[in-house]
Amino acid sequence: MDAFVTRKKRKATGSPGPDSSNHLSEPCSHHDPEEEPTDVKLAMLSSLHPGIDQETLLDFLLAHDGSVPATSESLRAPPPPAKRLGSSVVSQASLRSYTTASSISCGPLPPSKKAKLLSRKGATLHLFDPLDIGEHTPCTIIHNFLPQEDANELLVELLDESKTFEKISFKLFDNVVASPHTSGFYVGTYGELEQQKYEYVYNGARLSDVRKITPQLEKVKARVQTAVNLAIQERIRTRYGGKKLRYQSPQPWCPNAAFVNCYNGPQESVGWHSDQLTYLGPRAVIGSLSLGVTREFRVRRVLPKDRDTDNNDGDSLLDESNPDAEGQIAIHLPHNSLLVMHAEMQEEWKHSVAPAQAVDPHPVSGSRRINITYRDYRPEFHPRLTPRCRCGIATVLRVVQKKRDNRGRYFWMCHAGNVPGKEGCTFFQWAEFDDDGNPKFKLETAGGGKDTSTVSAAATNN
Ligand SMILES: O=C(O)CCC(=O)C(=O)O
Ligand SMILES: [Fe+2]
Incomplete structure (x- = not known):
């Protein structure tokens, strides 16, 4: 596990990096070392220090300028970190009495x-x-x-x-x-x-x-x-x-x-x-x-x-x-x-x-x-129909969540990089749907693959 924190993180070559998720369970595991640094770092720290809650991990991570090895080392050092006191939890039975008069009198708001x-x-x-x-x-x-x-x-x-x-x-x-x-x-x-x-x-x-x-x-x-x-x-x-x-x-x-x-x-x-x-x-x-x-x-x-x-x-x-x-x-x-x-x-x-x-x-x-x-x-959305990348694996559908320019745009990308022992390829393709969410697949690219070098820039840091 030590190698896990000390190894330098690797950037997938040519990867568009428009990460939208960071999930530690199926079926949603995605990560991108460049785009979700804090989440990913927290996931790493969580797996190294399973007994410490995320808020504490985040505090320590911030205190160590985002360095996972330094944070981990500090968390290992005795005495174990005290639980955060004075937590920022705000608790109440209902918000009804806090919302504006209009939201109470008019029912749910448009x-x-x-x-x-x-x-x-x-x-x-x-x-x-x-x-x-x-x-x-x-x-x-x-x-x-x-x-x-x-x-x-x-x-x-x-x-x-x-x-x-x-x-x-x-x-x-x-x-x-x-x-x-x-x-x-x-x-x-x-x-x-x-x-x-x-x-x-x-x-x-x-x-x-x-x-x-x-x-x-x-x-x-x-x-x-x-x-x-x-x-x-x-x-x-x-x-x-x-x-x-x-x-x-x-x-x-x-x-x-x-x-x-x-x-x-x-x-x-x-x-x-x-x-x-x-x-x-x-x-x-x-x-x-x-x-x-x-x-x-x-x-x-x-x-x-x-x-x-x-x-x-x-x-x-x-x-x-x-x-x-x-x-x-x-x-x-x-x-x-x-x-x-x-x-x-x-x-x-x-x-x-x-x-x-x-x-x-x-x-x-x-x-x-x-x-x-x-x-x-x-x-x-059966994988028989969805675009395939050069790895021969059906690609995954993701959405640009952060970057304002392309926010809400969907794309297909290679996911093989998540498989232990495998490297992913650079496949990236914007996804298109009709208004009812039915996919419009580009036949010429399904089974083939498109290099991301030009399109990826549009989604980077989404
Ligand atoms: O346990 C839950 O409530 C949520 C689980 C979840 O988010 C998931 O399986 O994707
Ligand atoms: Fe979920």
Whole structure:
């Protein structure tokens, strides 16, 4: 592991570097050494010092001018770092009484008249009230979602499944890092199972542990589907001015895959990331069901970045790559709560499950939390159809999140660099969709590849 921090980081040759995610779990693992320095550095430090929370790691990283080896050394030195006291957590039961008169009297605000975001730099705003969550985040929360018995049965079933879950390994710079929690992937039929194993690529590699959906997961799927579709319609009516977002699919949301995460104890977590859009398409919606102990799901908006201020100095640690730049919002996800991540979530926000110092034990799961993300894999994004790079691997779909010029533009890029033992190629291609998010593939480039040397500049430092 020491080599891991002391080795000089490698820049992928010719890589366009428009990173949009930094995820320590499937199916969203991306990283880019140049674009997400703080997140990546925090991920490295987290894996080296799993017992230390991210806020403390960030404090130390800042104190050591962003140097991972120096930070790590200092964290190793006795005495162990004290827990940050006087944390910036702001807690309240509801924001109703804090919002403007108009937002109270007129109901949900149209997008143009958003209530002022009450999170602020360096602070974590804790939201509990579903109305607040709907108004201030791109999510809908439904508490006590399933009949109690169904929730418990599902929890028991998945706790048993999770005994054989594994941490997912991926490549970070030249090193192999394990996700800070375990997970399993489920699909509907044996046919889909074979397809997923042999045709789809996750994080640059085939996923060997694909499982057939369990009876309880299947039973609950229909309820999740109904609730998510209702939530989407409600969101469109109340937040998007009655019209779905551009590139959002007009088709009903129909889950056909489920990632199940197990967080075994308070320290298990998932770092800041956006979920990978490769098989979901743009403006994807995800239904996320939580069981067992309550954990904090944090969200933060990705702040745009001007080209002029790119690469200026070490200040980047203090702005958009800092999770505290605009403030985080913590949504508490208790047992049996369904969180709908709406169409604006993956493109414009990042999310994480922060390590906790302690958790309230759950009568069934003890200190464990199970999370299921139901996903709608769209047939039009089957890897048979999506562009291939020179590595012969289906490329991944990503979006420019930061750089103002190309913010919101999608692109396909090689992902092989994430595979242990492999180098990625320079494939880059802007992705095009019709207004309903259906891909328009350039036939001449599918299976071929395009060098990024000219187009990449447009996306660099996104
Ligand atoms: O555990 C959660 O609530 C979120 C998990 C997650 O973000 C993911 O699997 O992509
Ligand atoms: Fe996620």
